[in-house]
Amino acid sequence: xxxxxxxxEDDRYLVKIYSNKLMQSGFDVDIAISIDEAVRKFTHKTPHxxxxxxxxxxxxxxxxxxxxxxxxKGKKKVPVVILSNLGQDIDKKRAEELGVTDYLIxxxxxxxxxxxxxxxxxx
Amino acid sequence: xxxxxxxxxxxxxILLIIAANMDSxxxxxxxxxxxxxxxxxxxxxxxxxxxxxxxxxxxRGYLExxxxxDMGKLTEGQKEYVSEASQINGDMIELVNRYLEILSxxxxxxxxxxxxxxxxxxxxxxxxxxxxxxxATNVEIELDLPKKDIEATTDQQLLRNALNNIIQxxxxxxxxxxxxxxxxxxxxxxxxxxxxxxxxxxxKDQHKHVFTKFFRGKNIIHRSIAGSGLGLYVxxxxxxxxxxxITFTSEEGKGTDVTITLPLQ
Numbered sequence: 493x494x495x496x497x498x499x500x501e502d503d504r505y506l507v508k509i510y511s512n513k514l515m516q517s518g519f520d521v522d523i524a525i526s527i528d529e530a531v532r533k534f535t536h537k538t539p540h541x542x543x544x545x546x547x548x549x550x551x552x553x554x555x556x557x558x559x560x561x562x563x564x565k566g567k568k569k570v571p572v573v574i575l576s577n578l579g580q581d582i583d584k585k586r587a588e589e590l591g592v593t594d595y596l597i598x599x600x601x602x603x604x605x606x607x608x609x610x611x612x613x614x615x
Numbered sequence: 616x617x618x619x620x621x622x623x624x625x626x627x628x629i630l631l632i633i634a635a636n637m638d639s640x641x642x643x644x645x646x647x648x649x650x651x652x653x654x655x656x657x658x659x660x661x662x663x664x665x666x667x668x669x670x671x672x673x674x675r676g677y678l679e680x681x682x683x684x685d686m687g688k689l690t691e692g693q694k695e696y697v698s699e700a701s702q703i704n705g706d707m708i709e710l711v712n713r714y715l716e717i718l719s720x721x722x723x724x725x726x727x728x729x730x731x732x733x734x735x736x737x738x739x740x741x742x743x744x745x746x747x748x749x750x751a752t753n754v755e756i757e758l759d760l761p762k763k764d765i766e767a768t769t770d771q772q773l774l775r776n777a778l779n780n781i782i783q784x785x786x787x788x789x790x791x792x793x794x795x796x797x798x799x800x801x802x803x804x805x806x807x808x809x810x811x812x813x814x815x816x817x818x819k820d821q822h823k824h825v826f827t828k829f830f831r832g833k834n835i836i837h838r839s840i841a842g843s844g845l846g847l848y849v850x851x852x853x854x855x856x857x858x859x860x861i862t863f864t865s866e867e868g869k870g871t872d873v874t875i876t877l878p879l880q
Contacts, residue, residue: 503669509676516685547665577668578661579715599668599708603679 495614496520498539500530500556501575502548506598510543510575510606517607519614527551531559539570540614543606544592546576546583557590571613575606660718667711674704702744706779709772717852725856731768734806735760738797741775745782745795753792760799767806767879769857774877777853777861780846781810781873788832788871789814801879809874816867825863826851847873 497514501507502525511521522539524530526549534542546553557572564570571593576583579597587595593613596605678701680686682694689697717725742756749756785795793813800807817825817832824830831844847861850873854861859877 503673505673506669506676509673509680512685513676513680577665577672579664580657580660582657583661597668598672599675600712603676603683 494518494520495540495610496522496537497610497614498522498524498530498533498542500524500527500542500544500548500553502526502545509603513603513607514610517610519610525549527553527556527559530556531563534560534570535563541610542570542572543575543610544572546574546578546587554586554590557587557592561591573609573613656718660715663718664715667715668708671704671708671711675701675708678704710776714849717849725773725852727770727773727856729768729770731766732771734765734767734799734808736764737771737774738799738808741778741782742797745786748786749795752786752789754786754789755794757794757796759796761801765799765801765806765879767877769859769877773853773857774875777850777875778808778810780850781875784846785810785812785814785871785873788812788816793870802876804879805876806879807874807876809872811870811872813870816869816871817863817865818867822863822865825865826861 495518497519499507499510499514499521501510501523507523507525511523514521522533522537524533528551530542530544533539544553544556553574553576560570560572569591572591574587574592574595575598576596577598579600584595594609596609678697681689681697682701738758738760742758745756782795782797789795789812794811795813796809796811798807798809798811800809815832821830821832826847828845828848830847851861854875854877857877859875861873861875863871863873865871
């Protein structure tokens with residue numbers, strides 16, 4: 493069975509690049525371009541892994557992490573990898589406090605790094 | 616690609632000017648307002664991070680997909696072009712990261728990651744990197760290396776960024792044609808790298824301002840040569856972080872020598 497990834501990203505070019513690469517690497521990819529859509533898709537079909545951007549239109553990635561905490565209360569947690577171009581210590585700390593598994597800075601990682609991360613964490 | 620890099624460069628320049636103003640505005644702020652000031656600074660860095668890194672991430676993604684053959688097999692020539700574009704984009708990402716590091720390291724030092732490597736080989740690589748641009752602008756790049764290889768332990772990327780800034784300046788201000796020489800020498804405990812050019816030089820009365828932020832020589836302002844005035848300032852920041860020293864000599868109309876001295880260990 494293919495592993496399902498929820499990609500929360502609003503930039504249409506990055507959506508195309510990341511989703512194509514992940515699909516070519518054998519993953520099913522669900523795309524959400526806003527937090528509301530991400531919550532809906534997460535609730536409809538639980539993914540094996542989430543790649544989450546932080547800056548999104550309206551509510552941001554940190555809001556999604558708070559929502560996720562409530563939704564997953566008492567349940568098995570789905571790993572979340574931040575995939576953002578924000579990279580200050582304060583952003584990383586905040587994400588860590590909200591329970592993320594890993595934090596990647598888009599500009600500093602290759603497509604292969606992202607695929608490896610997906611293979612490593614989507615178990 | 617060039618357009619994106621140019622736009623990113625312009626954006627960095629503008630944003631750094633704003634950042635510098637934030638710095639100067641900060642001087643007379645009472646202590647109880649400084650937290651707010653820091654918060655604003657943090658928000659400002661977040662905006663820059665997002666807006667500058669995103670287009671570079673997109674270019675990186677497309678180029679990697681092409682390199683991987685996701686859009687079909689590339690010819691050798693296409694591979695070479697894509698690989699060179701990737702290298703330039705990677706350099707720009709590194710540059711943006713370093714600028715962000717400088718902006719956010721108001722009180723802490725730049726993060727140094729030392730490694731031991733051959734400085735001679737490193738300089739050959741840098742000369743190669745600039746060779747096609749040099750050829751296009753009618754400038755010769757020469758290497759003057761000692762017979763014996765010199766190894767040093769320092770942060771290769773920081774040194775590369777500093778040298779890139781210095782050489783880019785030399786290229787820009789060696790107008791028409793000329794020569795840029797990368798010279799390497801070793802003293803007892805130091806290694807000395809000199810970038811010499813036969814360019815337009817810096818007016819003597821401006822020598823004391825050369826390493827300050829946004830400095831531009833008065834002999835180039837009217838020549839329509841693009842520049843932020845940050846290259847040498849940032850180079851000095853890097854070299855200082857490496858516990859090194861950077862000096863220069865220059866004569867208007869004859870050229871400029873910029874020398875980096877670094878401890879071997």
